[in-house]
Amino acid sequence: MTVPAVEKLSRWQLFVVMVTFELGSALVVGVGNDSRKDAWLALIIGAIAGLPLIWMVSWMLRLYPGQTIYSILKITLGKWIGNLLVIGYVIYFLYLAAYVMRDFIAMMNAAVLPRTPAGIIGFTLMSVVAYIVYLGIETIGRMAEIFAPYMLLFTVAIVLLCLMSGEINLHNLLPVLGDGWHPIIKDVFPAVLGFPIGEMPLILMVLMAYIKRVDKGLGVGMAALGTGTFLLIISIVLQISVLTADGKARASFPLLNVARLISTAEFLERIEPLVVFLMMLGILLKISVFTILGVQGLEAVVQVPYRHFSFPISMIVAFIAIVHAKSFTDHIIKGTRMLPTYFHMPFQVYIPAVLFIILLIKHRPTKGKVGEGT
Amino acid sequence: MSGIELEDEKMSQPLQPYAKSCRFVLEEKFGHTTDFCLEEISQSGCLGIICYLKTMVDLDAIQEIAAMLQVDGKGRQFGPLEEEAARAYGSRIFTTMSLQYPATLREVMDHILNGYMVICWDGLHEAIAVPVQGGEQRAVSEPTTQTVVKGPKDSFTESIVTNMSLVRRRIKSEHLRFESMTLGVDTRTSIELLYIEGITNIRIVNEVRERLGRIQTSSILDSGSIEEFITDSNLTPFPLLLSTERPDSIAGGLLEGRTAILVDGTPFALLAPVSIHDFFQTPEDYYLHFYIATFIRWIRYVAFLIALLLPALFVSVMTYHHELIPTNLLINLMAQREGVPFPTVVEAFLMELTFEVLREAGIRMPRAIGQTVSIVGALVIGQAAVEAGIVSNAMVIIVSLTGICNYVSPSYSFASSARLLRFLLIILASVLGLYGTLLGVVIIVAHLTGLRSIGVPYLSSTAPWIMEDQDDVFIRLPMFLNRKRPRLLMPQQVTKQSWPSKLLGRKGGGSN
Incomplete structure (x- = not known):
């Protein structure tokens, strides 16, 4: 009856973590800016492209119930190559955590705390993240459960308030496919697929090992992808219809600009700090998940419980967040030019795909047997 | 330490069948304490002792038992190894009482200490302990800390x-x-x-x-x-x-x-x-109509949040986020703060601490001077401080609202947690504004998710979310719909009642 030795996530928790994770920073920064008015279409295509990724990942994790992608890499590719790739994933995850952190710092400075140094925001938030990571995966699952309803409520509330303010103009979405399919496809591969769609199979790679019935992981992943994409599309349609496609592309934080325009019932004005704080919950969860994925990789490499890394690694993340780019523009350029090609694609698509093929070859003769065993 | 162990060993050995030796040991053990009574009785050459603590027993009962022993005047000669002698003797004299038969000195002493009268006879290997517990105790009265309007009015006592x-x-x-x-x-x-x-x-x-x-x-x-x-x-x-x-x-x-x-x-x-939700529920919820009960539960949750957050939110909004306040209200608030020499956070601390002091004084002070303190408190907090320009009116409202909301909680110890965390949140709010307050809230939530009560997650039914338990968490469904015991406790028997017959008909006889 005391704390169980093996941490467990319920399927609902995994679902909620994945959805809040996908919404976390995608609500903050604009998604699919290159697709202009058809950003929502880009998201749908991206989600469809994400389905095979999710299927691939969940197939691999079903072969080794209770094992994360890290152990599978080590089992399949041997200690040296496996460890090397795991370290690669660790760096990737921690860099992503730092990247999201930087988004958040910039948003805080732009919207609510203009004179507070980035370091203060970074280190305070990362201290909280360190505490959450220290408390473990179950805590993240439960926190997502607690915060998800509020995030949903706030998305709905913003839509309603925009409607009440009369800011929504759906004509801004027309014409559909004005520039043809070409820019959309170019935007989806690799930008939209890498962020936010491709991040869902990423967490599935690790967190699926913690649910009780691994065979249900695929369903959870698909449902989360669908729900997350749906909510994102609502937010994007809102952004475009309120700000126009140009306004959305120009804004660093489009949803914030939307909130700025809200003015209803005589007193609901200037609510953007509230919006920022609700977004903060999603960001916090997202950074925590990335950090915990990273320290779990470290655990797989050096065999030390991941909780021991929580504080030092969190502080390193805060540090990277501040130093990785000279300015916000630099940061955005790194995010749109460097991340998708050199980070997202290899870690989200290439490595899992290679691993998938190797496992497919390895397990083809005994496939039936494995199916019985699980 | 070893001396005590050695003594314990001696104490747990079987009782000697000699009343004299028992008497000797007991007198040595209890020393000269005045409430220990030991009397010798002898009947036809057979020696016995009765002993009890007069502070623990009902003296009338002792009288009666003494009378019973007198009636049994013919005396007994017990065979040295007669097995069931004590039991036979006891059940013959005290036919209706639930007797105990302590067989070691330790047990004898425990019984004496628990308000039994112990009788030892020569030749008996067991003593006879007669339950005569008495002594002063309070009658069952109305609860003082958890009162209800509708529902049973009895409460536990010290016994x-x-x-x-x-x-x-x-x-x-x-x-x-x-x-x-x-x-x-x-x-x-x-x-x-x-x-x-x-x-x-x-x-x-x-x-x-x-x-x-x-x-x-x-x-x-x-x-x-x-x-x-x-x-x-x-x-x-x-x-x-x-x-x-x-x-x-x-x-x-x-x-x-x-x-x-x-x-x-x-x-x-x-x-x-x-789980945490049990601290927002009272038994009265089940005695009132479920609409009202649900409404009151929500009031409690909101009141807890106000008690926890309101001062911190006020401090952060007044210090960092003026734009969140509607303009007219902001002008009002600023005008009130015109002559106040302190930053809002100092004001908040001053008032919160004053309130905590008054509250503690209110509990400890003798009843007779309660009037004085409450007048002084009300005047000091309510009027004089504002008039003297030390604090603003708004802060008085905030602090008193917080204080009152704190009293809404049905559990005193749970309300205390909000009292404590409030100060942490005020500090965070004063340093980092709303961002700090929210960080504090996240820390508290993370902390709560990590807690367990006897192995059961503290936030159960919410996180981990248990859909089946939602009939009695934020909403109390009417009794006939609340058919299952809370899952979070993993009861052996989950269903506590079947569907009522009027619903059964509609459901086509489906049971489950």
Whole structure:
């Protein structure tokens, strides 16, 4: 009856973590800016492209119930190559955590705390993240459960308030496919697929090992992808219809600009700090998940419980967040030019795909047997 | 240490069949304490002693028993190794009493200490302990800390026997179990572990029993000490066990599948395991109409949030985020603060601390001067401080609202956690504004998700989300729909009632 030795996530928790994770920073920064008015279409295509990724990942994790992608890499590719790739994933995850952190710092400075140094925001938030990571995966699952309803409520509330303010103009979405399919496809591969769609199979790679019935992981992943994409599309349609496609592309934080325009019932004005704080919950969860994925990789490499890394690694993340780019523009350029090609694609698509093929070859003769065993 | 052990060994050896030797040892053990009575009786050459603590017994009963012994005048000569002699003798004289037959000195002393009258006869290998417990005790009265408008008005007293009967009278089931144990080397306090066989999860019972068994201490004077020994974590401001003086609370908890711990000498019993939502519920919720009950529950949640957050939100908005306040209100607030020399956070601390001091004084002061303190407090806080320009009117409103909201909580110890965390949040708010406040809230939530009460997650039913339990968490559904016991307690018998017949008809006879 005391704390169980093996941490467990319920399927609902995994679902909620994945959805809040996908919404976390995608609500903050604009998604699919290159697709202009058809950003929502880009998201749908991206989600469809994400389905095979999710299927691939969940197939691999079903072969080794209770094992994360890290152990599978080590089992399949041997200690040296496996460890090397795991370290690669660790760096990737921690860099992503730092990247999201930087988004958040910039948003805080732009919207609510203009004179507070980035370091203060970074280190305070990362201290909280360190505490959450220290408390473990179950805590993240439960926190997502607690915060998800509020995030949903706030998305709905913003839509309603925009409607009440009369800011929504759906004509801004027309014409559909004005520039043809070409820019959309170019935007989806690799930008939209890498962020936010491709991040869902990423967490599935690790967190699926913690649910009780691994065979249900695929369903959870698909449902989360669908729900997350749906909510994102609502937010994007809102952004475009309120700000126009140009306004959305120009804004660093489009949803914030939307909130700025809200003015209803005589007193609901200037609510953007509230919006920022609700977004903060999603960001916090997202950074925590990335950090915990990273320290779990470290655990797989050096065999030390991941909780021991929580504080030092969190502080390193805060540090990277501040130093990785000279300015916000630099940061955005790194995010749109460097991340998708050199980070997202290899870690989200290439490595899992290679691993998938190797496992497919390895397990083809005994496939039936494995199916019985699980 | 070894001396004590050696003595213990001597004490646990079988009783010598000589009244004289018993007398000698007992007199040595109890020393010259004035309430220890030991009398020799002798009947036809056979020697016996009766001993009791006159502070623990009912003296009238002693008289009666002495009379009974007199009636049995013919005396007895016991054979030296007669096995059942004590029992035969006891049951012949005291036909209707539930007698005990202590066989070692340790047991004899325990019985004397617990208010038995012990009789030893020459030639008997067992003593006879007659229950004559008495002594002063308070009558059952109305609860003082957890009052209700509608519902039972009795509350526990300091006597564990009374408390047990208060629970037993509510649950007249053969499955209700009392398990007694004695804790505290010096106080030897009686503890009762209550659960219902077949409802309470056996693993929970075992865990509680084991934790109680691990307690090594000198004294247990209140259930609060037990709480700190068996709680899952002491590093938290939140109470992980629910303490209540209401028998209906305990009975309700037992019927949901919890265990209860009664402690002799205190009217406060413990319920375990509990989740955070149990601190927002009262037994009265079930006696009122469910609309009202649900509404009141929501009021409690909101009041708790206000008590926790309001001063911090006010400080952060007044210090960092003026734009969030509607302009007219902002002008008003600023005008009030015109002459106030302190930053808002200092003002908040000043008032909160004053309020806490007044509150503590209100509890400790003698009743007679209560009037004075409340007048002074009201004047000092309410008027003079504002007029003197030390604090603003708005801050007085905030602090008093916070204080009142704190009293809404049905559990005193749970409300205290908000009192404490409020100060942490004010500090965070003053340093980082709303961002800091929210960070504080996230820390508190993360902390709560990590807590467990006897192994059950503290935020159960919410996180982890249990859909089946939602009929009695934020919303109380009417009784006939609330068919299942809370899943978070993993009861052995989940369903507590079947569908009512009027619904059954509509459902086409489907049962489940």
